[in-house]
Amino acid sequence: MPIYLTETLRYVVVRGSRETPLPHPSKEIKVFRRTKIAATIVAMATATALVGPAAVAAPQPPRPVGYVDQFMSGTPSPLAAFNWKQRAIDYDSFAYNWNQPGAHRTIYADTTHNNMTTDSYKMPSYYGDLRIDGTTATDGNQEALGQLASVVGASLVGVNKANQGGYNYVDMSRTFFHPSLGIALNGSRPDVNGGADSWWYTTLANSLYMMLGDQYPTSNNMTTIQTSIADKYYAAVVALGGANANFDGQGFNFNTMTRYAGVRNEGGDGATGTAAILLWAYSRFGDPKYLQGAKWSLDYLERSNGRLYYEILPVLAPYLAARMNAQFGTNYDVGRLFNGILDVNPVRPTWGSMRGQWGGYDVGGLQGQIIDNYGPGSGGYGFAMNTFAASFLAPTVKYDTRFANSVGKYMLHMSNASRFYYPDQLPAANQGDGSRWINAPEKVLAYEGLREEFNGTRPMATSDVTRFGYGGGDSDLGLYGSAWVGFLGATVADTNVANVRRVDLNALDFYGDKGLPRYLYYNPNNVAASIQVTVPTASSVYDAVSDTLLSSSVTGTTTIVVPPGSSRVIVLGAANGSLTRSGGKTFINGATVSYRSGAPDLAYGQPVTASSTTNGNVAANLTDGTTARRWESQTADPQWVTVELPNTSTVNRVVMRWEVASAKAFNVQVSPDNATWTNVYTTTNGPGGTQTVTFNPVTAKFLRVLMTQRNTGWAYSMFDLEVYNDNLAASAPTSASSTTNGNLSSYLTDANLSTRWESQTTDPQSVTIDLGSQQTVGRVVTRWEVASAKSYQIRVSPDNVNWTTVYTTTAGAGGIQNNAFTPVSGRYVKVDMTQRNTVYAYSIYDLEVYGQ
Known part of the structure; x- marks a missing residue:
């Protein structure tokens, strides 16, 4: 039975160009058009009652992410089906087997009673890790980054870790929480420096503990532990400056409550993890100070332009920002946070997302070192832990559907490339351990990483055991990275269409509203894809991308048609429910099914002209929604850029995202006709960076930035120019x-x-x-x-x-x-x-x- 969607938005992305350290493919121009798409929903088990056209809010235009558009083709190759949920279950069964049939043990009793009065357990970071598996092994060498992650990950795919084979692994995880310090640490041994050696190690342990509390809220001492962690992290934000908190540095000493500068900047991991801890604590306990602390932490990322990806935690930043925007009315730049993760960044210039092919294998989406300068071999080096953790990009779309296409494409590529971490997915010649594990029980363990090249072989599954002798074992398999597979297994599943994945948007939204099932389906093909969806109980079917009710009641197996190059975010609501809209949200019987985050950027996708351009950095790059490209002028004064707004619009805020070559003196001007101009903002001391200017609301059809003096000896250059109307009443009932x-x-x-x-x-x-x-x-x-x-x-x-x-x-x-x-x-x-x-x-x- 056909259901016709009203004015569903399609788009074709064609890219501009900018200079980057890495080669980009050829670019095109972005074109938007509206088209009516026929979506067929066939109820194969129970007849479907259809409804007439509902009032449809204007869909939010897709927001591209530069890395995804530039480095990911439509469909990765070689493509294969893979049951990630089953792999996560199989990993847990293998790793938590006290009668291990494999070559090495994976779990041991820990009777030291570190931080608790009862026995705990310990697991090696590597398979055969001599620090735990050898004759000289000692207690306390287990790491929260693997062991806690394995408990959370298995729970995500349905394993009850509070009662598994007679063991309560949730309670035994208390060995990582240090009561004298008030927080968790990556190890269980007595604290010596208040966790200051690393923002990411320490904050990851506490973030994992907060996730565990969502899954087992009534576990022994869980409320006390979580409250202690949240209070200490809030106090840390206050100590770092509160509203002006500065997370720069290697870590934070929770004994002295002082920042540790160290030798590297892990502040992005510290701020993102702190925001997660405090936002989740607010959602559980309701103390407003936690929400304030989460905001101060994300404000630090916003001030830093979001490019602070040192190790792992910043992959949560887009999701956290989108959730804050949708639920609390903030206005964080989610797109910039995406680009700060997926592209190269200043705090660790070789760290980010892999791109292209290695020896015929598409590896786009793997996380790690884009350029590896350590040890034998060359090229990039992706890590299983970091890659599986990138599944946290998925719930971003729950709160901001503008990123549905980019996240859908990323998850398709990342989940396919992640197969290559496993022994049963690569030829023996491409594995550091050869054929040893291909048909062995250990095939459910991932190699620690995948290298672009090693001794002439591309790619090569390997580890830091081979490179640096970590753990001293005889295997390249990494239990700590494998432990994160449940995060991917809970998020991604195959569908009946080979290159379309179902992405669960609730799975990693800890402490979020998970009452209604929500799934993202991205279609990379140039023809429509018919996706079979199982609806276990009678439900309405709603698409959050187009803000459209597709059906009032469906039961059984249903077919959802996803247009070419587009996405659906399917939400299953109450059958025959009432669709209403209020305050930027859409509801079915009072349950939220979609959000419209923040004021729309009126300049997005709009025509732009400039006084001059150079080096192929055209004016259209200013309104393409990504900071992966930029406009650049000639080296002369004055220069200007003008954006034509979609209608005569009210505007009161302009955001300029300058490249280093910024303007010291400039005017923001508006015009009804592109001829008569009125100044609404003037400065002679522009600081560059991300600059937001506000002014009394005015109506305009054209907006111009007139630049008269430069901050450098170079030309003027700007990544993005955004125009807003911060009208709280926009689209309100x-x-x-x-x-x-x-x-x-x-x-x-x-x-x-x-x-x-x-x-x-x-x-x-x-x-x-x-x-x-x-x-x-x-x-x-x-x-x-x-x-x-x-x-x-x-x-x-x-x-x-x-x-x-x-x-x-x-x-x-x-x-x-x-x-x-x-x-x-x-x-x-x-x-x-x-x-x-x-x-x-x-x-x-x-x-x-x-x-x-």
């Missing part, structure tokens, strides 16, 4: 005392000055806007038609019942009224009109609400 002539109250918040609300011809009249949640309100802009109000009041309410008057006038002049007042908190904003300026009704084009 409205109501009115009356309407007439088809001029509805909903037109007040549609950002379209060609539509208007019109009342009946009586006094008084009123209009009310529901902001969706409590907001700080400090200014209301009323864009009157000729039929304006002479006397009116602006009121704010928390509940649509109790009102506070914040502005009153008896001399309203019509036109555009910009009414500012002392900021107050409220959810509802109402304009009460009591006297007209004309004999006609009241009529308003747009009603805008701002925080200040």
Whole structure:
């Protein structure tokens, strides 16, 4: 039975160019068009009741991620099906077998009672690791990064680690929590430096403990442990500067509560992990200080432009930022955080995501050293642990569907390339241990890493045991990396279409709302893909990408059609449920099925012109949504760039993401016709970097940045130019005392000055806007038609019942009224009109609400 989607957005990405340290493929131009896509949903087990067209909100345009677009083809090669969930279950069965049938033991009793009064257990980091498996092995050498991850990962795929074969591995994990310090550490031995030796080792252990608490909230001492961890990390953020927290450095001493500068900058791992710990703690315990600490931590990444990927934890940053944006109204640049992970970065210039082919194997998405300068061999070196952890990119799409295509493509490539870590997925000649494990029980263990080249062989599965002698064992298999396979196994599954993966968007959203199943399906093909989806109980079917209800009730096996080069985010809601929208969210029977995060970038995908360009760095790169490309001028003053906005729009904020070659003196200007210009912002001391400028709301069709003095001897260069209207009322629900002539109250918040609300011809009249949640309100802009109000009041309410008057006038002049007042908190904003300026009704084009 066909269901027709209304105005589903398709797009073709064609890239611009910019200079980078690595070669890029040829580029094209981005083109957007709207097309009606027929989506067929066939209920094969139970007949489907279909509904008519629902009111559809404007879909959010896709937001490309530069690395994904540039270095990942449509379908990876060689492609093969792989059951990641089963591999995770098989790993757990092998590693947690106390009667190990393999060559080496994988689990031992630990009777030292470190940090606890009962026995625990220990596992080696490498298969055959002599630090635990040898005759001189000692207790305390187990690592949380592998052992805790193995408990969390197995739990993600359905293994009950609190009662497995008579063992409670959750409780025994307390050996990593140090009560005297108040946090967990990577090891169980007595603390000597307060965890200061490494941000990433220490904070990863505590992040894993918070994940474990989501899975086993009633486990022994879990609440006490989690509260202690959260309190210590909040105190650390305060000690680092609170709102201006500086995480730079190698680590943090939780004994002295001081930052340790060290010899490297792991601050990105520290800040991201801290944000995760505190956001999850807020979700569990509700203490607002945790939410504030999470924000301060992400603010550090935003100030640092997000390019602080030292080891592992920054792969959570896009997800955390998207969740904060959707749930708490922040405005973090999720796209920049993606690029900070997937591309090269300044704190560890050789660290990021692999690209291209190694010896005929597509390796895009593997995480590690893009260029490896240590030990024998050459080229890149991907690590299993870091790659499996990148599954945390998936839940980003739950909160920001603009990244559905990029994340879908990444997860397809990463999950396929991750197979090559395993002995049963590569020829013996491409393995450091040869054919030893191909048909052995150990085939469920991953090699620690995959090297681009080793002694002329490309690629080569290997480890740091071979390179540096770590662990002193006789195997390249890494238990610590293998331990993370459950994160991928819980997230990715094959479908009936060979190159389409089902990506579970709830699996890694710890402490999130997981009440409704949510799955991402990305289709890399140039023809539509028909995906069979199992719906176990009667459910409605909703696509969050197009914000469309596809069916009111489905049961059994259903076919979802995914258009070519596009994505669906399928949410299964209540059968025959009511679809409503409020405050940037869409609901089915009150359960959230999609978010619209933050104000849209009005410049995204829009035409741009410039006074000059050079080196192929064209002006179109300014509005392509990625910092992987840039505009560059000639080396002369003045220079300018102009963006044409989609309509005559209200704007009040501009974000300029400068390359090093920034402007010291510049003006931001607006124009209705690209001829007459008005200055809205001027500076002679521009600092470069990411620069945000705000000004009173103005209407414009064109926006220009006029640059008159440079900060360097080079030309001007900018990665992105973004334009916003931070109107809290945008697309918000409205109501009115009356309407007439088809001029509805909903037109007040549609950002379209060609539509208007019109009342009946009586006094008084009123209009009310529901902001969706409590907001700080400090200014209301009323864009009157000729039929304006002479006397009116602006009121704010928390509940649509109790009102506070914040502005009153008896001399309203019509036109555009910009009414500012002392900021107050409220959810509802109402304009009460009591006297007209004309004999006609009241009529308003747009009603805008701002925080200040």
